Amino acid sequence: MRWYISVGSVLIAAALAGGDVAGVAAPSSTPQLADTKDSPSLDVELVIAVDVSYSMDLDELAVQREGYAQAVVSKEFLQAMESGPHSKIAVTYFEWSASSDQKIIIPWRVIDGPESADAVANEIMKTPVRRGSRTSISGAINFAMPLFDENPFRGLRRVIDISGDGPNNNGEPVAGPRDAALAKGIVINGLPIMVKEPSYSTMDIDNLDWYYEDCVIGGPGSFVVSIKDRDKFKEAIRAKLILEVAGKTPNHRTVPVAEKEPRVSCLIGEKIWQDRWGR
Template sequence: MRLLFSIGAVLVAGMFAGGDVAGIAAPGPKFESPKNQPQRPAADRDAQTVDVELVLAVDVSYSMDMDELAIQREGYAQAIQSKEFLQALKLGPNGRIAVTYFEWAASSDQKIIIPWRLIDGPETADAVAAEILKTPIRRASRTSISGAITFAMPLFDEDPYRGLRRVVDISGDGPNNNGGPVTVARDAALEKGIVINGLPIMVKEPSYSTMDIDNLDFYYEDCVIGGPGAFVITIKDRGQFKEAIRTKLLMEVAGRTPERPVMRVADKEPRVSCLIGEKIWSDRWGR
């Protein structure tokens, strides 16, 4: 079941009421120790356990302008350093998370900006934020959400830490128009116990010169996200960028969903075609 809402529905302060972390997903096969491998001591296993393994997958396609890309980078860095984020971190059963950050465009274009890093307090949060900000901003062609999800899946196998939850966070301003169908990649991730959340960016009016579409939030809700407690936070104004990113990270770290009632979407025919991006590209450029 997927939980869907806009940023206006999120009450950050209410997320921390009650103290218990909710929405823990069942671990996938990687959590089973191979029989031919020696078991690590319990204390060592505990030291490697984190509350969530979080993959941040960030769109850098040409439809994102340089200002948006800069605000996006700053938004992630500031969110990780914020007192609200650090408070959410402390409330987890282990008080630490593992995070990696990569940028994506076409199906063959993904670049890891931050390899797996442990965040367990202000010092490690500051170090990760500094790494995010120091990398030069780049842009690239095409938009392959399916490629980003496919690239993200094996990253969990490379993570030296083991999380109670595994989450891929996809941000982007357009539908999939390159690589395999997004639903195939999404379903493969869900089979591995990975949760996918979305941050659709809708700050521009759709036009013929771009791949933007109406109702990108519906597209993300019905075609991209999935898994226990999966959610979408929509950005419809440039001024919402940093607030939306901070709220999204808070919820992912705390493993929470809004306390107020939210709309529940059952499995049904998507409101926006999950192949709309591929169709637009083919209609315009014939390939």
Template sequence: MRRCVSVGALFVAGTILGGDVAGIAAPSPKPRFADTNHNVPSVNLELVIAVDVSYSMDMDELAIQREGYAQAIVSKAFLQALRAVPGSKVAVTYFEWSMSGDEKIIIPWSVIDGPGSAAAVAAEIMETPIRRGSSTSISGAINFALQLFDENPHRGSRRVIDISGDGPNNDGAPVTGARDAALAKGIIINGLPIMVKEPSISTVDIEHLDLYYEDCVIGGPGAFIMTIKDRKNFQEAIRTKLVLEVAGLTPESGIVPATAKEPRVPCLIGERKSQERGRR
């Protein structure tokens, strides 16, 4: 069963945790578990944050998105979620992506275990210059995330890819193959579809991007999306999504049973629109 929540219908993250929501960063190719206690989790969560910087994202959206993740990581709600389990630690890496092969690590694997380490990661996110890519390869981002998990020296009891995007896959391999490869490894994929602009016939944007993410991108036990339809809700949505992931919770509203045999939005719609646009 998959779940979706639009920001307008969010339950407050602080309520989940019994607190307030108030709130205000290339791994080396080492073996994944080099220590002798390789079967013992060293962190509660391995979290890959995969952030869309394709050309369809304007500079204002890119800046708001960056700030949203930085503020979320140092927020009171995030730190409360981190403290919810004694000795809780999160291993996090943050990279930006656009076309297949265009992935840039902003934060290599880092452990967040309290306010100090959270502030250091947030500062590094904000200090990195904003960049803008070209096409949209969700499959490339997921495959890159799988490599990062293999290179992570920290073992977690849960592994999650947190992927944002404002359009469908239109470059690289089909997205469903990459998704299924991640699910086969026990990795959960959650989505942050960004729907703040009306689709244009001159682009490969689509209507119902939220349904596309539900049926073609996310997966795993308790996987969910959080839809952003208004720029002013960027930070709230990002913060709530990270809190849920760190706490190991899923939204309790907007449940969408995964009963349909066929996706409600074709999973190759981005590739098709890209081909149609090239023939014009």
């Protein structure tokens, strides 16, 4: 069973308090990676996959960048990281749009304290903001999976963190890559951005959080943090990263997912594109 939450300050407080926020779908113990070449030396390998499609306006792109940069240097994030058995993580950050458009902004970096966190934040902010056409969540997942094999560091958990403001409308349908990632023991969490009213011109949909919940995320303890208030954009990013690093699953305002038919068609983005452009 998977879950979604709406962001709020209470979420961050719960994650940091070390209270009972373990996910209902989480295993009883932390899973080890199948790779036995090296013993895990850090707590999580985190791939941050950030949507930069044209449906994201420039202000949203800038706030998104700032949100991730500020999150990794925040006291709350560093405290969550230090609570792990190894007190360090590895992170890589890339931007994506179409199925063939992904750009790594930060190669794999270890964060083990304020100094390394500052270095990662500075790398995020120094790259100019860019935009791309189309939205391929499937392409982002396909691009993310081999990054774990390229990572020289080994963690107890492998997580893909995907943010986006629309459904998949390019490349292969999202279900296949999602299932392939889950088969590799990778957890996928989602950050659906819903700060604008759905628009025909931007191919937005109603209930994007349901789409992410039923079609994108997966794995033990996977979750969605939806952003419905522009003013809470940065807070949402910070809350999500804290939960991922701490290995927690939110227990506030949770709603169980339909176990069978998705509440929103997993092909809705492809259908909208086909209806509009005929291809």
